[in-house]
Amino acid sequence: MATSNPAFSQSAAFNATASAQQLEELYNSPSASSAETDRMTVEDTIRKTAASFGILLVGAVVGWWVPGLWIVGAIAGLVLAFVNIFRNRKKLPSAGLTLAYAAAEGLFVGGISKFYEAFAGGVVVQAVLATIVVVGVTLALFATGKIRASARATKVFLAAMIGYLVFSLVNLVLIWTGAVNDPWGLRGSFEIFGIPLGVVIGVLVVIMCAYSLVLDFDMIQQGVKNRAPRAYGWAGAFGIMVTVVWLYLELLRIFAIARN
Numbered sequence: 001m002a003t004s005n006p007a008f009s010q011s012a013a014f015n016a017t018a019s020a021q022q023l024e025e026l027y028n029s030p031s032a033s034s035a036e037t038d039r040m041t042v043e044d045t046i047r048k049t050a051a052s053f054g055i056l057l058v059g060a061v062v063g064w065w066v067p068g069l070w071i072v073g074a075i076a077g078l079v080l081a082f083v084n085i086f087r088n089r090k091k092l093p094s095a096g097l098t099l100a101y102a103a104a105e106g107l108f109v110g111g112i113s114k115f116y117e118a119f120a121g122g123v124v125v126q127a128v129l130a131t132i133v134v135v136g137v138t139l140a141l142f143a144t145g146k147i148r149a150s151a152r153a154t155k156v157f158l159a160a161m162i163g164y165l166v167f168s169l170v171n172l173v174l175i176w177t178g179a180v181n182d183p184w185g186l187r188g189s190f191e192i193f194g195i196p197l198g199v200v201i202g203v204l205v206v207i208m209c210a211y212s213l214v215l216d217f218d219m220i221q222q223g224v225k226n227r228a229p230r231a232y233g234w235a236g237a238f239g240i241m242v243t244v245v246w247l248y249l250e251l252l253r254i255f256a257i258a259r260n
Contacts, residue, residue: 059106070111202254
């Protein structure tokens with residue numbers, strides 16, 4: 001027995017009532033923008049990310065030239081990071097909070113970069129170039145489908161993150177208490193086949209940062225696919241900022257330890 005197809009019936013009704021001129025106008029009209037649909041798009045997320053990094057760079061210049069501001073930036077950035085993380089889980093992401101985080105993090109990055117540059121001249125340029133390369137390669141591999149986020153890889157990533165945080169806290173305590181005399185703590189006092197432990201761990205952390213970028217890109221892709229509200233573009237921008245800053249700081253430390 002024949003059954004009716006609602007989709008086919010609607011299409012037939014539309015074709016029967018629409019004139020050729022109307023069809024041509026529909027075909028030639030531009031696609032709706034994210035502002036018109038209020039839905040998340042890749043293009044809009046890129047614009048939000050670019051604006052965030054623009055604010056971050058301005059903050060970095062200020063932090064480089066104004067002594068002491070990096071401390072304010074570090075504290076404010078940490079607080080705003082947690083505020084953004086918890087807000088993005090329960091409410092729509094906020095443009096103001098995301099840009100405020102970018103400004104605070106910029107102050108911190110600028111000040112800490114000047115410190116590293118004074119300690120080992122040239123490392124800032126090296127770290128910036130290396131960061132661009134890692135981000136570019138990761139984005140290219142993700143765009144071509146060479147790498148993808150998976151449940152198993154994410155579990156390994158989270159376990160590695162916990163291990164790295166524990167190591168960093170222990171290393172910091174050893175430095176503060178004077179148990180290790182090296183300024184880098186365990187990172188500089190131990191070697192593996194003549195390579196400082198900090199460089200070995202740093203390379204592993206760079207790989208972790210690259211996978212974190214994959215998770216950020218995947219989140220944006222899924223948000224666009226599921227037609228998430230446009231405001232979630234700020235969540236994508238925030239996630240990429242956090243990962244790129246982490247990557248840059250780790251590369252700074254790797255080059256400084258290697259130089260030492």
